[in-house]
Amino acid sequence: MSKSKIRNDKTCLNCRYVVENKFCPNCGEENTDTRKTFHHLFIHFFEDLTHYENAFWRTIKNLLFKPAALTKEYLSGKRLSYLAPVRLYIFISFITFLLIAIFPGKINSSEKTIEKKSTITTKNKSFQNIITKNDSVKKNQTDSIEEEDGVQDFGFNSAEQLDSVQTFQDFGDDSLEQLDCIQKNAPESKKLSDFSYWMIKKFQIVKDNNTQSEIIEKFISSFTHNLPKVLFVFMPLFAFFLWLFHNKKRWYYFDHGIFTLHYFSFLLLIFLLLFLINKALSPFTESSFITFIQIVVNFIGIGWMIYYFYPAHHRFYGETRMISFIKSSLLFFINFILVLIILSIFALYTFINLH
Structure with a gap:
């Protein structure tokens, strides 16, 4: 251990207790000269670093290869030789989080651009087809409500348009606009529940704004x-x-x-x-x-x-x-x-x- 000159004043600088030896018996403060040389600071830093490394590597070794050894040692009172449990968890968690952030998974940007363009084109074509079909049905629609195979027609062809509802229920690849259109115009029996609509809408927003790779x-x-x-x-x-x-x-x-x-x-x-x-x-x-x-x-x-x-x-x-x-x-x-x-x-x- 490095040596420091003991103060002539026997009053502890931390708690004002009378100090007879190097360390205060009341609070543990070291009763030495507060003005330190660079040599002392360097030696003190080296001693602290060495102690931490010894405790750290001893802790890691026991943690990996000696199940429960650290817990038994800690609860038996042997705590200075190892890192404290909370400090150990926070340290490992921090390092894990940091390294995962530094080394994220990456996907080729050109591949993502091509995939996104292809996805947008497909969705636009699909939606345009739906709108075209929907408009043609509405032009021929009368004021009376007709039933076809037990399904009421509210601006949708029962054989084709209502299949789109099922597509969304199965998390299909249609657009957000089509989802809103279906939810607005489909028969009540075919509409999604509020929770299902909210959930599928969230999914659809993610799919509209990102490619599968993203x-x-x-x-x-x-x-x-x-x-x-x-x-x-x-x-x-x-x-x-x-x-x-x-x-x-x-x-x-x-x-x-x-x-x-x-x-x-x-x-x-x-x-x-x-x-x-x-x-x-x-x-x-x-x-x-x-x-x-x-x-x-x-x-x-x-x-x-x-x-x-x-x-x-x-x-x-x-x-x-x-x-x-x-x-x-x-x-x-x-x-x-x-x-x-x-x-x-x-x-x-x-x-x-x-x-």
């Missing part, structure tokens, strides 16, 4: 950028189910929360590593050997993510292997279903809010 690119980008946020929101629920499945007197919700932070930090870290590996290998995917390596790495990474929860649960809660396997399997299944539901809702929200 939709995929924007969706993946938005989804991956916000995945850490979804996981962060889900963590309290994960800890709650752990609390439900275990002894309430022996384990507090706080204990389950620390376990959850470490587990989700592990998931994000593996996700980040797989992302970086796939990005690094993507320029060489034409090689069958590199493709094979990529598949093997992804298989091992995803397999370890799935299996990791069982040994972590068994080692932390100290139950028999059979009990731990049953509980961890149930917990994994329940949380997997909940994650799918949350991600599906989030995916739908992401899609309808694309621009």
